[in-house]
Amino acid sequence: MARIDDYRNYIQQVLRKYAAYKPAIGDVEIETIVDLVGDHYQLVSVGWHNLNHVYGCILHIDIKGDKIWIQHDGTEAGIANELVELGVPKEQIVLGYHPPYKRPYTGFAVN
Numbered sequence: 001m002a003r004i005d006d007y008r009n010y011i012q013q014v015l016r017k018y019a020a021y022k023p024a025i026g027d028v029e030i031e032t033i034v035d036l037v038g039d040h041y042q043l044v045s046v047g048w049h050n051l052n053h054v055y056g057c058i059l060h061i062d063i064k065g066d067k068i069w070i071q072h073d074g075t076e077a078g079i080a081n082e083l084v085e086l087g088v089p090k091e092q093i094v095l096g097y098h099p100p101y102k103r104p105y106t107g108f109a110v111n
């Protein structure tokens with residue numbers, strides 16, 4: 001259980017880092033959504049640019065069983081690499097946005 005608690009902390013640490021960035025355009029906020037009961041984590045942008053409503057998912061991460069599932073990664077650096085730098089083994093991270101047949105070639109967990 002200590003490992004899962006570490007994963008929760010690492011994920012929240014990375015989300016806080018990206019939430020601190022201010023979008024370059026419009027009146028847009030970055031919101032951090034954390035569900036510790038269901039182990040769901042998201043970073044979303046919401047607001048307005050001129051007359052257009054802005055809403056989008058930047059990051060979506062789940063913890064399923066004992067693995068981190070990255071469901072969506074809209075960062076340039078790649079959140080999986082940042083989690084590895086924090087100490088999460090690659091075999092504990094699933095790149096859920098890749099189809100199952102591609103996952104064996106990613107260097108990360110398959111499922």
